[in-house]
């Protein structure tokens with residue numbers, strides 16, 4: 017049997033965030049309420065939780081009941097210490113010698129990520145990017161059905177893309193309210209993005225995923241995430257440059273994560289953004 021929840025032990029018999037030698041978790045730490053815990057989860061860990069969820073869903077489909085932290089870590093491409101730390105944020109410590117109950121862990125991650133209810137998605141701007149997003153079937157499987165598409169090009173109106181007819185931007189408010197859309201994806205040019213955003217919000221949208229290269233103004237209750245693939249490439253470029261610098265600083269041990277001075281893997285105390293060495297077949301695994 018697999019036990020989960022607050023105060024349970026990891027596979028090494030210790031709560032993941034209590035150093036060995038401490039007393040029982042119940043005695044030594046006050047476990048914060050679930051909401052407090054959710055607030056304390058670092059952004060990078062949230063992204064990894066989504067990856068664990070995808071892996072776990074695949075395992076569940078194949079009828080797997082339990083999974084060890086090493087297996088789950090290898091499937092997700094992270095190291096197992098980081099995985100145990102991430103899961104400790106949601107109060108899941110697994111059971112020694114058994115691992116994690118797949119169904120229970122899926123439920124815990126879904127609750128943490130707010131996925132217990134489906135979020136209907138609207139895409140505005142059905143050009144190159146909008147077409148690709150609207151045609152991608154994978155959002156539905158992950159609980160994000162695309163429910164509405166908007167554009168201002170008269171040639172696109174009523175044309176089905178991915179099975180959904182394109183509506184006019186003039187109808188954003190009405191259609192979003194009617195179809196209970198909560199996530200809006202903006203794939204319009206810069207001009208028009210703020211106007212589309214305002215209409216989506218008026219239509220009840222509370223999350224915006226913005227691809228347009230513009231900073232959007234939104235009310236307090238609306239969450240915005242900006243997607244910029246060029247920034248991601250710049251970050252990759254930074255990591256390669258840092259690697260090369262480290263190889264020069266420590267001659268003869270190229271590839272060793274000697275780390276910059278100041279302690280910690282990246283010298284800023286933020287192990288979440290630090291590259292890590294994993295133990296999967298001698299390969300480096302990164303979140």
Ligand SMILES: NC(=O)c1ccc[n+]([C@@H]2O[C@H](COP(=O)([O-])OP(=O)(O)OC[C@H]3O[C@@H](n4cnc5c(N)ncnc54)[C@H](O)[C@@H]3O)[C@@H](O)[C@H]2O)c1
Pocket residue numbers: 140141142143144145146166167168169185202203204205206207208209211212226227228229243244245246
């Ligand atoms: N962040 C990224 O990594 C990334 C990558 C690719 C594209 N983009 C951005 O995504 C956006 C779309 O790129 P694309 O290549 O698909 O462009 P595109 O020109 O192919 O498509 C834009 C679509 O938006 C429609 N449109 C224009 N104004 C509108 C409005 N006010 N309301 C609704 N629809 C409107 C156009 O009719 C067109 O169908 C651009 O802003 C681009 O810079 C971002």
